[in-house]
Amino acid sequence: MSAAHPPAEHPHTSTGLDNAKLAMWAFLGSECLFFGSFISTYLLYRNVTGDGPTSADLYDIPYTSISSFVLLMSSLTMVLALSSVQNGDRRAMRIWLMATAFLGLTFIGGQVFEFTTFVEEGLTLSTSAFGSSFFVLTGFHGAHVTIGILMLLGLTVMSSFGRLGPDDSRPVEVVGLYWHFVDIVWIVIFTVIYLIPSG
Amino acid sequence: MKIAVVLALITLAEIAIYYIPALASLLIPLLVAFSFAKFMLVILWFMHLRFDSRIFTRLFAAGLLLTLTVFILMLLTFFLRGGPAPTPPGIT
Known part of the structure:
Protein backbone atom coordinates (compact mmCIF):
# COMPACT_ATOMS: atom_id res chain seq x y z
CA MET A 1 0.00 0.00 0.00
CA SER A 2 2.91 2.34 0.62
CA ALA A 3 4.75 1.18 -2.49
CA ALA A 4 3.51 4.16 -4.48
CA HIS A 5 5.37 6.64 -2.28
CA PRO A 6 8.85 7.74 -3.32
CA PRO A 7 11.59 7.17 -0.75
CA ALA A 8 12.25 10.13 1.56
CA GLU A 9 15.17 12.40 0.70
CA HIS A 10 18.27 11.88 2.82
CA PRO A 11 21.64 13.64 3.11
CA HIS A 12 24.44 12.51 0.79
CA THR A 13 26.23 9.40 2.11
CA SER A 14 29.12 7.34 0.74
CA THR A 15 26.82 4.33 0.25
CA GLY A 16 24.06 6.39 -1.33
CA LEU A 17 21.75 5.01 1.33
CA ASP A 18 20.15 6.61 4.35
CA ASN A 19 22.51 5.90 7.27
CA ALA A 20 19.67 5.82 9.81
CA LYS A 21 17.83 3.16 7.79
CA LEU A 22 21.04 1.22 7.23
CA ALA A 23 21.76 1.26 10.97
CA MET A 24 18.19 0.19 11.77
CA TRP A 25 18.36 -2.76 9.35
CA ALA A 26 21.73 -3.84 10.83
CA PHE A 27 20.22 -3.56 14.32
CA LEU A 28 17.16 -5.59 13.29
CA GLY A 29 19.45 -8.27 11.80
CA SER A 30 21.19 -8.55 15.19
CA GLU A 31 17.83 -8.62 16.97
CA CYS A 32 16.93 -11.75 14.97
CA LEU A 33 19.78 -13.55 16.77
CA PHE A 34 18.64 -12.14 20.12
CA PHE A 35 15.09 -13.47 19.78
CA GLY A 36 16.18 -16.63 17.92
CA SER A 37 18.29 -17.64 20.94
CA PHE A 38 15.37 -17.15 23.33
CA ILE A 39 12.98 -19.08 21.06
CA SER A 40 15.37 -22.05 20.75
CA THR A 41 15.89 -22.01 24.56
CA TYR A 42 12.12 -22.07 25.05
CA LEU A 43 11.79 -25.01 22.65
CA LEU A 44 14.42 -26.92 24.64
CA TYR A 45 12.77 -26.31 28.00
CA ARG A 46 9.06 -26.11 27.25
CA ASN A 47 8.46 -29.62 28.61
CA VAL A 48 10.69 -29.14 31.68
CA THR A 49 7.88 -28.00 33.99
CA GLY A 50 8.86 -29.66 37.30
CA ASP A 51 5.92 -29.49 39.70
CA GLY A 52 4.59 -26.32 38.08
CA PRO A 53 1.80 -25.91 35.53
CA THR A 54 2.37 -26.87 31.89
CA SER A 55 1.66 -24.82 28.79
CA ALA A 56 -1.54 -26.84 28.19
CA ASP A 57 -2.78 -25.80 31.66
CA LEU A 58 -2.11 -22.12 31.07
CA TYR A 59 -2.39 -20.96 27.46
CA ASP A 60 -5.65 -19.30 26.47
CA ILE A 61 -5.51 -19.40 22.66
CA PRO A 62 -8.60 -17.24 21.91
CA TYR A 63 -7.30 -14.52 24.28
CA THR A 64 -3.77 -14.53 22.82
CA SER A 65 -5.23 -14.60 19.29
CA ILE A 66 -7.00 -11.31 19.96
CA SER A 67 -3.76 -9.79 21.34
CA SER A 68 -1.93 -11.00 18.22
CA PHE A 69 -4.59 -9.51 15.97
CA VAL A 70 -4.33 -6.16 17.80
CA LEU A 71 -0.54 -6.08 17.27
CA LEU A 72 -0.93 -7.09 13.61
CA MET A 73 -3.39 -4.25 13.02
CA SER A 74 -0.96 -1.81 14.67
CA SER A 75 1.37 -2.52 11.73
CA LEU A 76 -1.41 -1.31 9.42
CA THR A 77 -1.85 1.95 11.39
CA MET A 78 1.95 2.42 11.28
CA VAL A 79 1.87 2.09 7.46
CA LEU A 80 -0.97 4.64 7.38
CA ALA A 81 1.09 7.04 9.56
CA LEU A 82 4.03 6.83 7.14
CA SER A 83 1.74 7.20 4.15
CA SER A 84 0.16 10.32 5.74
CA VAL A 85 3.50 12.06 6.39
CA GLN A 86 4.70 11.22 2.88
CA ASN A 87 1.52 12.85 1.55
CA GLY A 88 2.18 15.93 3.70
CA ASP A 89 -0.77 15.34 6.03
CA ARG A 90 0.90 15.77 9.42
CA ARG A 91 -2.34 15.83 11.43
CA ALA A 92 -3.34 12.43 10.00
CA MET A 93 0.18 11.18 10.72
CA ARG A 94 -0.17 12.14 14.40
CA ILE A 95 -3.58 10.43 14.59
CA TRP A 96 -2.21 7.19 13.09
CA LEU A 97 0.89 7.31 15.30
CA MET A 98 -1.37 7.68 18.36
CA ALA A 99 -3.57 4.84 17.09
CA THR A 100 -0.47 2.63 16.71
CA ALA A 101 0.70 3.52 20.23
CA PHE A 102 -2.81 2.81 21.57
CA LEU A 103 -2.89 -0.63 19.91
CA GLY A 104 0.60 -1.32 21.28
CA LEU A 105 -0.58 -0.32 24.78
CA THR A 106 -3.59 -2.63 24.41
CA PHE A 107 -1.23 -5.47 23.55
CA ILE A 108 0.98 -4.69 26.58
CA GLY A 109 -2.10 -4.49 28.83
CA GLY A 110 -3.10 -7.93 27.56
CA GLN A 111 0.37 -9.27 28.28
CA VAL A 112 0.36 -7.86 31.83
CA PHE A 113 -3.03 -9.52 32.42
CA GLU A 114 -1.73 -12.82 31.00
CA PHE A 115 1.41 -12.71 33.18
CA THR A 116 -0.69 -11.93 36.27
CA THR A 117 -3.00 -14.87 35.51
CA PHE A 118 -0.04 -17.23 35.03
CA VAL A 119 1.56 -16.14 38.32
CA GLU A 120 -1.78 -16.70 40.11
CA GLU A 121 -1.92 -20.18 38.59
CA GLY A 122 1.55 -20.97 39.95
CA LEU A 123 3.97 -20.19 37.09
CA THR A 124 6.68 -17.68 37.97
CA LEU A 125 10.12 -16.90 36.57
CA SER A 126 11.68 -19.42 39.00
CA THR A 127 9.00 -22.16 39.07
CA SER A 128 10.56 -24.22 36.29
CA ALA A 129 12.81 -24.00 33.24
CA PHE A 130 9.60 -23.68 31.19
CA GLY A 131 8.52 -20.68 33.29
CA SER A 132 11.95 -19.01 33.03
CA SER A 133 12.22 -19.43 29.26
CA PHE A 134 8.59 -18.35 28.69
CA PHE A 135 8.76 -15.18 30.80
CA VAL A 136 12.19 -14.16 29.49
CA LEU A 137 11.14 -14.56 25.84
CA THR A 138 7.71 -12.91 26.05
CA GLY A 139 8.94 -10.35 28.61
CA PHE A 140 11.75 -9.17 26.34
CA HIS A 141 9.28 -8.92 23.47
CA GLY A 142 6.98 -6.85 25.70
CA ALA A 143 9.93 -4.60 26.58
CA HIS A 144 10.58 -4.06 22.86
CA VAL A 145 6.91 -3.14 22.30
CA THR A 146 7.12 -0.68 25.23
CA ILE A 147 10.23 0.98 23.73
CA GLY A 148 8.36 1.17 20.40
CA ILE A 149 5.40 2.88 22.10
CA LEU A 150 7.76 5.45 23.67
CA MET A 151 9.31 6.15 20.24
CA LEU A 152 5.84 6.55 18.67
CA LEU A 153 4.77 8.98 21.40
CA GLY A 154 8.09 10.81 21.03
CA LEU A 155 7.47 11.26 17.28
CA THR A 156 3.94 12.53 17.97
CA VAL A 157 5.22 15.09 20.50
CA MET A 158 8.06 16.16 18.16
CA SER A 159 5.57 16.65 15.34
CA SER A 160 3.18 18.61 17.59
CA PHE A 161 6.01 21.02 18.50
CA GLY A 162 7.12 21.35 14.88
CA ARG A 163 10.36 19.43 15.44
CA LEU A 164 9.77 17.22 12.40
CA GLY A 165 10.52 19.05 9.16
CA PRO A 166 7.67 19.41 6.63
CA ASP A 167 9.17 16.80 4.27
CA ASP A 168 10.92 14.74 6.90
CA SER A 169 9.37 11.30 6.87
CA ARG A 170 12.65 9.50 7.64
CA PRO A 171 12.24 9.29 11.46
CA VAL A 172 8.72 7.91 10.98
CA GLU A 173 10.03 5.35 8.48
CA VAL A 174 12.87 4.23 10.78
CA VAL A 175 10.57 3.91 13.83
CA GLY A 176 8.11 2.10 11.54
CA LEU A 177 10.78 -0.47 10.64
CA TYR A 178 11.34 -1.15 14.34
CA TRP A 179 7.59 -1.44 14.97
CA HIS A 180 7.03 -3.87 12.08
CA PHE A 181 9.97 -5.96 13.32
CA VAL A 182 8.37 -6.22 16.77
CA ASP A 183 5.24 -7.40 14.96
CA ILE A 184 7.02 -10.11 12.93
CA VAL A 185 8.76 -11.39 16.07
CA TRP A 186 5.32 -11.80 17.65
CA ILE A 187 4.08 -13.63 14.51
CA VAL A 188 6.82 -16.22 15.15
CA ILE A 189 6.27 -16.31 18.94
CA PHE A 190 2.50 -16.74 18.57
CA THR A 191 2.92 -19.69 16.19
CA VAL A 192 5.88 -21.44 17.81
CA ILE A 193 5.05 -20.85 21.48
CA TYR A 194 1.26 -20.72 21.61
CA LEU A 195 -0.15 -22.61 18.62
CA ILE A 196 2.29 -25.49 18.08
CA PRO A 197 1.45 -27.99 20.84
CA SER A 198 4.31 -29.17 23.09
CA GLY A 199 5.30 -32.80 22.65
CA MET B 1 -4.95 -2.24 2.89
CA LYS B 2 -5.07 -5.46 0.84
CA ILE B 3 -1.98 -6.76 2.67
CA ALA B 4 -3.58 -6.03 6.06
CA VAL B 5 -6.73 -7.92 5.04
CA VAL B 6 -4.64 -10.90 3.87
CA LEU B 7 -2.71 -10.85 7.18
CA ALA B 8 -5.96 -10.80 9.17
CA LEU B 9 -7.38 -13.68 7.10
CA ILE B 10 -4.23 -15.77 7.59
CA THR B 11 -4.44 -15.17 11.37
CA LEU B 12 -8.09 -16.29 11.34
CA ALA B 13 -7.13 -19.41 9.34
CA GLU B 14 -4.35 -20.19 11.85
CA ILE B 15 -6.77 -20.09 14.76
CA ALA B 16 -9.43 -22.05 12.83
CA ILE B 17 -7.11 -24.96 11.94
CA TYR B 18 -5.97 -25.12 15.58
CA TYR B 19 -9.53 -26.18 16.49
CA ILE B 20 -10.14 -28.62 13.58
CA PRO B 21 -9.29 -32.17 14.79
CA ALA B 22 -9.19 -33.53 11.22
CA LEU B 23 -6.19 -31.29 10.49
CA ALA B 24 -4.24 -32.36 13.60
CA SER B 25 -1.62 -34.26 11.58
CA LEU B 26 -1.06 -31.25 9.32
CA LEU B 27 -1.20 -28.68 12.10
CA ILE B 28 2.53 -27.93 12.46
CA PRO B 29 3.37 -27.70 8.71
CA LEU B 30 0.30 -25.53 8.09
CA LEU B 31 1.06 -23.20 11.01
CA VAL B 32 4.70 -22.85 9.95
CA ALA B 33 3.60 -22.09 6.36
CA PHE B 34 1.04 -19.48 7.52
CA SER B 35 3.55 -17.90 9.88
CA PHE B 36 6.16 -17.74 7.10
CA ALA B 37 3.61 -16.14 4.75
CA LYS B 38 2.75 -13.43 7.32
CA PHE B 39 6.43 -12.84 8.07
CA MET B 40 7.23 -12.37 4.37
CA LEU B 41 4.21 -10.12 3.70
CA VAL B 42 5.21 -7.77 6.54
CA ILE B 43 8.91 -7.53 5.66
CA LEU B 44 8.36 -7.26 1.88
CA TRP B 45 5.46 -4.78 1.85
CA PHE B 46 5.13 -3.07 5.24
CA MET B 47 8.91 -2.79 5.70
CA HIS B 48 9.40 -2.03 1.98
CA LEU B 49 12.16 -4.61 1.40
CA ARG B 50 10.53 -5.42 -1.94
CA PHE B 51 11.05 -1.86 -3.15
CA ASP B 52 14.15 -0.75 -1.19
CA SER B 53 17.89 -1.23 -1.71
CA ARG B 54 19.16 -4.82 -1.86
CA ILE B 55 21.73 -3.92 0.80
CA PHE B 56 18.96 -3.69 3.42
CA THR B 57 17.70 -7.12 2.35
CA ARG B 58 21.20 -8.59 2.61
Whole structure:
Protein backbone atom coordinates (compact mmCIF):
# COMPACT_ATOMS: atom_id res chain seq x y z
CA MET A 1 0.00 0.00 0.00
CA SER A 2 2.91 2.34 0.62
CA ALA A 3 4.75 1.18 -2.49
CA ALA A 4 3.51 4.16 -4.48
CA HIS A 5 5.37 6.64 -2.28
CA PRO A 6 8.85 7.74 -3.32
CA PRO A 7 11.59 7.17 -0.75
CA ALA A 8 12.25 10.13 1.56
CA GLU A 9 15.17 12.40 0.70
CA HIS A 10 18.27 11.88 2.82
CA PRO A 11 21.64 13.64 3.11
CA HIS A 12 24.44 12.51 0.79
CA THR A 13 26.23 9.40 2.11
CA SER A 14 29.12 7.34 0.74
CA THR A 15 26.82 4.33 0.25
CA GLY A 16 24.06 6.39 -1.33
CA LEU A 17 21.75 5.01 1.33
CA ASP A 18 20.15 6.61 4.35
CA ASN A 19 22.51 5.90 7.27
CA ALA A 20 19.67 5.82 9.81
CA LYS A 21 17.83 3.16 7.79
CA LEU A 22 21.04 1.22 7.23
CA ALA A 23 21.76 1.26 10.97
CA MET A 24 18.19 0.19 11.77
CA TRP A 25 18.36 -2.76 9.35
CA ALA A 26 21.73 -3.84 10.83
CA PHE A 27 20.22 -3.56 14.32
CA LEU A 28 17.16 -5.59 13.29
CA GLY A 29 19.45 -8.27 11.80
CA SER A 30 21.19 -8.55 15.19
CA GLU A 31 17.83 -8.62 16.97
CA CYS A 32 16.93 -11.75 14.97
CA LEU A 33 19.78 -13.55 16.77
CA PHE A 34 18.64 -12.14 20.12
CA PHE A 35 15.09 -13.47 19.78
CA GLY A 36 16.18 -16.63 17.92
CA SER A 37 18.29 -17.64 20.94
CA PHE A 38 15.37 -17.15 23.33
CA ILE A 39 12.98 -19.08 21.06
CA SER A 40 15.37 -22.05 20.75
CA THR A 41 15.89 -22.01 24.56
CA TYR A 42 12.12 -22.07 25.05
CA LEU A 43 11.79 -25.01 22.65
CA LEU A 44 14.42 -26.92 24.64
CA TYR A 45 12.77 -26.31 28.00
CA ARG A 46 9.06 -26.11 27.25
CA ASN A 47 8.46 -29.62 28.61
CA VAL A 48 10.69 -29.14 31.68
CA THR A 49 7.88 -28.00 33.99
CA GLY A 50 8.86 -29.66 37.30
CA ASP A 51 5.92 -29.49 39.70
CA GLY A 52 4.59 -26.32 38.08
CA PRO A 53 1.80 -25.91 35.53
CA THR A 54 2.37 -26.87 31.89
CA SER A 55 1.66 -24.82 28.79
CA ALA A 56 -1.54 -26.84 28.19
CA ASP A 57 -2.78 -25.80 31.66
CA LEU A 58 -2.11 -22.12 31.07
CA TYR A 59 -2.39 -20.96 27.46
CA ASP A 60 -5.65 -19.30 26.47
CA ILE A 61 -5.51 -19.40 22.66
CA PRO A 62 -8.60 -17.24 21.91
CA TYR A 63 -7.30 -14.52 24.28
CA THR A 64 -3.77 -14.53 22.82
CA SER A 65 -5.23 -14.60 19.29
CA ILE A 66 -7.00 -11.31 19.96
CA SER A 67 -3.76 -9.79 21.34
CA SER A 68 -1.93 -11.00 18.22
CA PHE A 69 -4.59 -9.51 15.97
CA VAL A 70 -4.33 -6.16 17.80
CA LEU A 71 -0.54 -6.08 17.27
CA LEU A 72 -0.93 -7.09 13.61
CA MET A 73 -3.39 -4.25 13.02
CA SER A 74 -0.96 -1.81 14.67
CA SER A 75 1.37 -2.52 11.73
CA LEU A 76 -1.41 -1.31 9.42
CA THR A 77 -1.85 1.95 11.39
CA MET A 78 1.95 2.42 11.28
CA VAL A 79 1.87 2.09 7.46
CA LEU A 80 -0.97 4.64 7.38
CA ALA A 81 1.09 7.04 9.56
CA LEU A 82 4.03 6.83 7.14
CA SER A 83 1.74 7.20 4.15
CA SER A 84 0.16 10.32 5.74
CA VAL A 85 3.50 12.06 6.39
CA GLN A 86 4.70 11.22 2.88
CA ASN A 87 1.52 12.85 1.55
CA GLY A 88 2.18 15.93 3.70
CA ASP A 89 -0.77 15.34 6.03
CA ARG A 90 0.90 15.77 9.42
CA ARG A 91 -2.34 15.83 11.43
CA ALA A 92 -3.34 12.43 10.00
CA MET A 93 0.18 11.18 10.72
CA ARG A 94 -0.17 12.14 14.40
CA ILE A 95 -3.58 10.43 14.59
CA TRP A 96 -2.21 7.19 13.09
CA LEU A 97 0.89 7.31 15.30
CA MET A 98 -1.37 7.68 18.36
CA ALA A 99 -3.57 4.84 17.09
CA THR A 100 -0.47 2.63 16.71
CA ALA A 101 0.70 3.52 20.23
CA PHE A 102 -2.81 2.81 21.57
CA LEU A 103 -2.89 -0.63 19.91
CA GLY A 104 0.60 -1.32 21.28
CA LEU A 105 -0.58 -0.32 24.78
CA THR A 106 -3.59 -2.63 24.41
CA PHE A 107 -1.23 -5.47 23.55
CA ILE A 108 0.98 -4.69 26.58
CA GLY A 109 -2.10 -4.49 28.83
CA GLY A 110 -3.10 -7.93 27.56
CA GLN A 111 0.37 -9.27 28.28
CA VAL A 112 0.36 -7.86 31.83
CA PHE A 113 -3.03 -9.52 32.42
CA GLU A 114 -1.73 -12.82 31.00
CA PHE A 115 1.41 -12.71 33.18
CA THR A 116 -0.69 -11.93 36.27
CA THR A 117 -3.00 -14.87 35.51
CA PHE A 118 -0.04 -17.23 35.03
CA VAL A 119 1.56 -16.14 38.32
CA GLU A 120 -1.78 -16.70 40.11
CA GLU A 121 -1.92 -20.18 38.59
CA GLY A 122 1.55 -20.97 39.95
CA LEU A 123 3.97 -20.19 37.09
CA THR A 124 6.68 -17.68 37.97
CA LEU A 125 10.12 -16.90 36.57
CA SER A 126 11.68 -19.42 39.00
CA THR A 127 9.00 -22.16 39.07
CA SER A 128 10.56 -24.22 36.29
CA ALA A 129 12.81 -24.00 33.24
CA PHE A 130 9.60 -23.68 31.19
CA GLY A 131 8.52 -20.68 33.29
CA SER A 132 11.95 -19.01 33.03
CA SER A 133 12.22 -19.43 29.26
CA PHE A 134 8.59 -18.35 28.69
CA PHE A 135 8.76 -15.18 30.80
CA VAL A 136 12.19 -14.16 29.49
CA LEU A 137 11.14 -14.56 25.84
CA THR A 138 7.71 -12.91 26.05
CA GLY A 139 8.94 -10.35 28.61
CA PHE A 140 11.75 -9.17 26.34
CA HIS A 141 9.28 -8.92 23.47
CA GLY A 142 6.98 -6.85 25.70
CA ALA A 143 9.93 -4.60 26.58
CA HIS A 144 10.58 -4.06 22.86
CA VAL A 145 6.91 -3.14 22.30
CA THR A 146 7.12 -0.68 25.23
CA ILE A 147 10.23 0.98 23.73
CA GLY A 148 8.36 1.17 20.40
CA ILE A 149 5.40 2.88 22.10
CA LEU A 150 7.76 5.45 23.67
CA MET A 151 9.31 6.15 20.24
CA LEU A 152 5.84 6.55 18.67
CA LEU A 153 4.77 8.98 21.40
CA GLY A 154 8.09 10.81 21.03
CA LEU A 155 7.47 11.26 17.28
CA THR A 156 3.94 12.53 17.97
CA VAL A 157 5.22 15.09 20.50
CA MET A 158 8.06 16.16 18.16
CA SER A 159 5.57 16.65 15.34
CA SER A 160 3.18 18.61 17.59
CA PHE A 161 6.01 21.02 18.50
CA GLY A 162 7.12 21.35 14.88
CA ARG A 163 10.36 19.43 15.44
CA LEU A 164 9.77 17.22 12.40
CA GLY A 165 10.52 19.05 9.16
CA PRO A 166 7.67 19.41 6.63
CA ASP A 167 9.17 16.80 4.27
CA ASP A 168 10.92 14.74 6.90
CA SER A 169 9.37 11.30 6.87
CA ARG A 170 12.65 9.50 7.64
CA PRO A 171 12.24 9.29 11.46
CA VAL A 172 8.72 7.91 10.98
CA GLU A 173 10.03 5.35 8.48
CA VAL A 174 12.87 4.23 10.78
CA VAL A 175 10.57 3.91 13.83
CA GLY A 176 8.11 2.10 11.54
CA LEU A 177 10.78 -0.47 10.64
CA TYR A 178 11.34 -1.15 14.34
CA TRP A 179 7.59 -1.44 14.97
CA HIS A 180 7.03 -3.87 12.08
CA PHE A 181 9.97 -5.96 13.32
CA VAL A 182 8.37 -6.22 16.77
CA ASP A 183 5.24 -7.40 14.96
CA ILE A 184 7.02 -10.11 12.93
CA VAL A 185 8.76 -11.39 16.07
CA TRP A 186 5.32 -11.80 17.65
CA ILE A 187 4.08 -13.63 14.51
CA VAL A 188 6.82 -16.22 15.15
CA ILE A 189 6.27 -16.31 18.94
CA PHE A 190 2.50 -16.74 18.57
CA THR A 191 2.92 -19.69 16.19
CA VAL A 192 5.88 -21.44 17.81
CA ILE A 193 5.05 -20.85 21.48
CA TYR A 194 1.26 -20.72 21.61
CA LEU A 195 -0.15 -22.61 18.62
CA ILE A 196 2.29 -25.49 18.08
CA PRO A 197 1.45 -27.99 20.84
CA SER A 198 4.31 -29.17 23.09
CA GLY A 199 5.30 -32.80 22.65
CA MET B 1 -4.95 -2.24 2.89
CA LYS B 2 -5.07 -5.46 0.84
CA ILE B 3 -1.98 -6.76 2.67
CA ALA B 4 -3.58 -6.03 6.06
CA VAL B 5 -6.73 -7.92 5.04
CA VAL B 6 -4.64 -10.90 3.87
CA LEU B 7 -2.71 -10.85 7.18
CA ALA B 8 -5.96 -10.80 9.17
CA LEU B 9 -7.38 -13.68 7.10
CA ILE B 10 -4.23 -15.77 7.59
CA THR B 11 -4.44 -15.17 11.37
CA LEU B 12 -8.09 -16.29 11.34
CA ALA B 13 -7.13 -19.41 9.34
CA GLU B 14 -4.35 -20.19 11.85
CA ILE B 15 -6.77 -20.09 14.76
CA ALA B 16 -9.43 -22.05 12.83
CA ILE B 17 -7.11 -24.96 11.94
CA TYR B 18 -5.97 -25.12 15.58
CA TYR B 19 -9.53 -26.18 16.49
CA ILE B 20 -10.14 -28.62 13.58
CA PRO B 21 -9.29 -32.17 14.79
CA ALA B 22 -9.19 -33.53 11.22
CA LEU B 23 -6.19 -31.29 10.49
CA ALA B 24 -4.24 -32.36 13.60
CA SER B 25 -1.62 -34.26 11.58
CA LEU B 26 -1.06 -31.25 9.32
CA LEU B 27 -1.20 -28.68 12.10
CA ILE B 28 2.53 -27.93 12.46
CA PRO B 29 3.37 -27.70 8.71
CA LEU B 30 0.30 -25.53 8.09
CA LEU B 31 1.06 -23.20 11.01
CA VAL B 32 4.70 -22.85 9.95
CA ALA B 33 3.60 -22.09 6.36
CA PHE B 34 1.04 -19.48 7.52
CA SER B 35 3.55 -17.90 9.88
CA PHE B 36 6.16 -17.74 7.10
CA ALA B 37 3.61 -16.14 4.75
CA LYS B 38 2.75 -13.43 7.32
CA PHE B 39 6.43 -12.84 8.07
CA MET B 40 7.23 -12.37 4.37
CA LEU B 41 4.21 -10.12 3.70
CA VAL B 42 5.21 -7.77 6.54
CA ILE B 43 8.91 -7.53 5.66
CA LEU B 44 8.36 -7.26 1.88
CA TRP B 45 5.46 -4.78 1.85
CA PHE B 46 5.13 -3.07 5.24
CA MET B 47 8.91 -2.79 5.70
CA HIS B 48 9.40 -2.03 1.98
CA LEU B 49 12.16 -4.61 1.40
CA ARG B 50 10.53 -5.42 -1.94
CA PHE B 51 11.05 -1.86 -3.15
CA ASP B 52 14.15 -0.75 -1.19
CA SER B 53 17.89 -1.23 -1.71
CA ARG B 54 19.16 -4.82 -1.86
CA ILE B 55 21.73 -3.92 0.80
CA PHE B 56 18.96 -3.69 3.42
CA THR B 57 17.70 -7.12 2.35
CA ARG B 58 21.20 -8.59 2.61
CA LEU B 59 21.77 -7.07 6.06
CA PHE B 60 18.54 -8.50 7.41
CA ALA B 61 18.96 -11.84 5.62
CA ALA B 62 22.47 -12.19 7.12
CA GLY B 63 21.04 -11.84 10.63
CA LEU B 64 18.20 -14.20 9.83
CA LEU B 65 20.54 -16.80 8.31
CA LEU B 66 22.85 -16.66 11.32
CA THR B 67 19.83 -17.06 13.59
CA LEU B 68 18.54 -20.10 11.70
CA THR B 69 22.03 -21.67 11.75
CA VAL B 70 22.38 -21.20 15.52
CA PHE B 71 18.77 -22.34 16.02
CA ILE B 72 19.21 -25.57 14.02
CA LEU B 73 22.66 -26.35 15.49
CA MET B 74 21.45 -25.79 19.04
CA LEU B 75 18.37 -27.97 18.67
CA LEU B 76 20.34 -30.61 16.74
CA THR B 77 23.03 -30.75 19.46
CA PHE B 78 20.44 -31.56 22.12
CA PHE B 79 18.54 -33.91 19.79
CA LEU B 80 21.68 -35.95 19.01
CA ARG B 81 22.68 -35.96 22.67
CA GLY B 82 19.33 -37.57 23.56
CA GLY B 83 17.25 -37.09 26.68
CA PRO B 84 16.00 -33.80 28.13
CA ALA B 85 18.08 -30.63 27.98
CA PRO B 86 20.21 -30.09 31.12
CA THR B 87 18.77 -27.54 33.51
CA PRO B 88 20.80 -25.03 35.53
CA PRO B 89 21.17 -25.68 39.29
CA GLY B 90 18.12 -24.57 41.28
CA ILE B 91 15.78 -24.84 38.29
CA THR B 92 13.45 -27.85 38.15
